[in-house]
Amino acid sequence: MSGQPPGESTNISRRVMLGMLGSGMAGIVLGSRVQDLLGRLPGPFGGSGDRFYSSLVPGRARFRIYSVSDTFPDRSARDYRLDVTGLVARPLRLSLDDLHSLPATRLERDFQCVTGWRVRDVPWAGLRVAELLDRAGVRPEARAIRFRSFDGVYTESLTLEQARRPDVLVAYGMEGAPLSRAHGGPARLYVAPMYGYKSLKWLESIEVTDHVELGYWERQDYDVDAWVGRSNTRPGDHPT
Amino acid sequence: MIPRSGTQSSGRVLRFDGVERAVHWATAGLFGLALATAGILYIPSLAAVAGRRALVRDVHVAAGFLLPVPLLVALAGRWGRALAGDVAGLGRWDAADRRWLRSLGRAAGDGPGKFNAGQKLNAAFVSGGVVVMLGTGAILHWPAPFPLPWRTGATFVHDWFATGLVVVVAGHVAMAVAHPGSLRGMTTGRVGRGYAERHHPGWAIPPDSATIATGEGARRAGRPLLGVAVGCSVVAAVGALLPLRAGQQGDGPAAVARRFQSALEGNDLERAYHLLSPAARSQGLTAEAFFRQQTHQQDDRYLDPGQSEPYATAVTVHRQHRAEGSVHVALTVRMSDGRTNWRQVDLSQTGRTWRVDHFARLGTDPCGDARTTRPWGCPARSGRGQ
Numbered sequence: 001m002s003g004q005p006p007g008e009s010t011n012i013s014r015r016v017m018l019g020m021l022g023s024g025m026a027g028i029v030l031g032s033r034v035q036d037l038l039g040r041l042p043g044p045f046g047g048s049g050d051r052f053y054s055s056l057v058p059g060r061a062r063f064r065i066y067s068v069s070d071t072f073p074d075r076s077a078r079d080y081r082l083d084v085t086g087l088v089a090r091p092l093r094l095s096l097d098d099l100h101s102l103p104a105t106r107l108e109r110d111f112q113c114v115t116g117w118r119v120r121d122v123p124w125a126g127l128r129v130a131e132l133l134d135r136a137g138v139r140p141e142a143r144a145i146r147f148r149s150f151d152g153v154y155t156e157s158l159t160l161e162q163a164r165r166p167d168v169l170v171a172y173g174m175e176g177a178p179l180s181r182a183h184g185g186p187a188r189l190y191v192a193p194m195y196g197y198k199s200l201k202w203l204e205s206i207e208v209t210d211h212v213e214l215g216y217w218e219r220q221d222y223d224v225d226a227w228v229g230r231s232n233t234r235p236g237d238h239p240t
Numbered sequence: 241m242i243p244r245s246g247t248q249s250s251g252r253v254l255r256f257d258g259v260e261r262a263v264h265w266a267t268a269g270l271f272g273l274a275l276a277t278a279g280i281l282y283i284p285s286l287a288a289v290a291g292r293r294a295l296v297r298d299v300h301v302a303a304g305f306l307l308p309v310p311l312l313v314a315l316a317g318r319w320g321r322a323l324a325g326d327v328a329g330l331g332r333w334d335a336a337d338r339r340w341l342r343s344l345g346r347a348a349g350d351g352p353g354k355f356n357a358g359q360k361l362n363a364a365f366v367s368g369g370v371v372v373m374l375g376t377g378a379i380l381h382w383p384a385p386f387p388l389p390w391r392t393g394a395t396f397v398h399d400w401f402a403t404g405l406v407v408v409v410a411g412h413v414a415m416a417v418a419h420p421g422s423l424r425g426m427t428t429g430r431v432g433r434g435y436a437e438r439h440h441p442g443w444a445i446p447p448d449s450a451t452i453a454t455g456e457g458a459r460r461a462g463r464p465l466l467g468v469a470v471g472c473s474v475v476a477a478v479g480a481l482l483p484l485r486a487g488q489q490g491d492g493p494a495a496v497a498r499r500f501q502s503a504l505e506g507n508d509l510e511r512a513y514h515l516l517s518p519a520a521r522s523q524g525l526t527a528e529a530f531f532r533q534q535t536h537q538q539d540d541r542y543l544d545p546g547q548s549e550p551y552a553t554a555v556t557v558h559r560q561h562r563a564e565g566s567v568h569v570a571l572t573v574r575m576s577d578g579r580t581n582w583r584q585v586d587l588s589q590t591g592r593t594w595r596v597d598h599f600a601r602l603g604t605d606p607c608g609d610a611r612t613t614r615p616w617g618c619p620a621r622s623g624r625g626q
Binding site: 011012013014016017018019020021024027028029030031032033034035058063064065066067068069070071072115116117181182233234236237 | 281282284285287288289290291292293294330331332333337338341357360361363364365367368369371372375376379383384387388389390391392393394395396397399400401402403
């Protein structure tokens with residue numbers, strides 16, 4: 001028996017709901033800072049670890065795994081081949097061992113997705129695309145590169161000038177381990193200064209062309225020149 | 241004495257009518273769907289097994305925006321009277337509820353009514369949580385109007401509230417499994433009389449003077465929950481009206497026109513022509529009309545003196561070849577540094593919409609190039625040189 005009429009006593013339901021709405025709004029405004037701080041911590045809440053249990057920790061500054069094909073592509077390290085074709089003097093077909101035998105490059109750079117998440121200081125291992133282009137011998141009329149994925153769907157392209165940058169790699173290692181299938185292994189493209197969608201996963205071929213052909217995401221209205229912080233209506237992003 | 245809010249039937253009491261049960265299970269199904277698809281989107285090892293990310297994302301977004309719909313439909317008409325009464329009751333707190341909370345459910349005394357304080361807390365938490373999930377989900381789905389840190393913040397909140405909701409809903413399921421008598425209320429609609437008297441004495445045996453959770457006072461008490469329901473309906477209506485895959489970066493006609501102009505100014509012509517297909521859709525400006533317009537306005541200028549890179553000053557269409565459902569155009573782009581570049585654009589028609597299939601650099605006027613294979617309809621060669 002309550003002395004107060006209904007609706008005028010302390011309404012805990014209302015308090016709970018207002019509290020949740022308030023914390024939700026505060027989280028929208030402040031969440032990116034909190035996530036930034038958490039991302040610097042070690043351990044499951046921080047920016048390291050890809051084990052199943054740590055993938056259950058919400059709001060981590062870690063990779064989200066995207067694929068564009070119906071099935072998740074799979075190719076073993078032994079069966080992997082990378083073709084370099086098109087406007088080249090000597091077309092190449094390289095195994096993973098061949099890639100490892102070429103001069104390696106290591107980079108520690110952020111990975112920024114156009115949808116907003118960013119993983120800091122990711123150690124990448126691979127070789128420069130420029131190295132492969134030099135070995136194949138680019139013909140004078142070449143202007144651009146078309147990249148294809150063995151998922152059968154994903155394509156990307158760069159101008160020849162962009163592809164020759166020292167921070168554009170064919171990556172076969174990430175965070176001290178061979179590149180996993182989820183991250184685009186055995187080998188993927190890593191275009192450090194651009195948004196993640198330019199870093200095509202499951203790289204199958206590098207074709208030298210005379211013009212830029214729009215890739216999978218560009219045909220869905222994403223920017224062709226995807227410089228981090230200077231494209232895709234995300235002017236606030238720090239360059240990677 | 242027959243309780244006023246329950247109908248006696250062979251020792252069982254009606255706890256939830258058909259509408260309430262339908263709402264509960266429809267909501268549970270949508271929540272399960274949203275949760276399963278969220279798991280696939282979020283957990284890499286599940287993503288690897290499932291694949292089909294675009295489909296999974298669409299299902300997740302649809303299930304999320306539909307989540308409040310069963311409740312709202314039920315509350316919209318007279319068929320939801322019992323539900324509206326329960327919603328009101330869930331939002332009404334009295335001294336007995338606070339005693340129940342303080343004793344963590346062990347308080348005797350006058351005992352809980354149709355819902356104990358734990359159930360009321362659960363309802364409040366889930367309602368507030370769903371509103372926050374809908375709001376942050378809307379930001380994730382239509383990010384264009386929001387500043388970058390908010391988009392990141394919305395992702396962060398969406399992740400954490402999802403976790404909170406999963407924990408609370410898991411607790412709700414565990415309680416139901418642990419109390420089969422209670423679960424039967426939501427499966428068959430009826431609970432045993434003994435169960436009702438033991439767990440909800442204030443509902444099963446109302447004192448003569450009891451205010452049952454219907455009528456004006458209760459309706460006032462239920463206002464917070466009904467406010468939440470209205471908020472949900474606004475978000476759900478917006479979600480239903482806008483296409484599921486509305487553009488990631490703002491696709492309004494003005495935005496497209498601005499991006500098109502800025503692409504031309506920045507000499508990013510591939511981008512400019514790529515933008516023509518959404519522009520054609522949203523502005524009724526077909527690619528064909530655009531090129532015809534360019535033919536007549538050969539001096540159309542896109543000047544930006546502040547730019548250090550060479551920029552396009554004029555686009556001129558020189559050659560067109562038309563076939564059933566396709567047009568090939570050869571044009572020149574005059575640059576601020578005096579150069580003139582030849583470009584080729586291939587367009588194709590689907591229904592009434594033209595889209596740009598291909599944009600390529602040409603070395604020279606295709607009619608001046610002996611190797612040209614495309615039937616450009618070049619003028620007789622005798623008439624002019626290159």
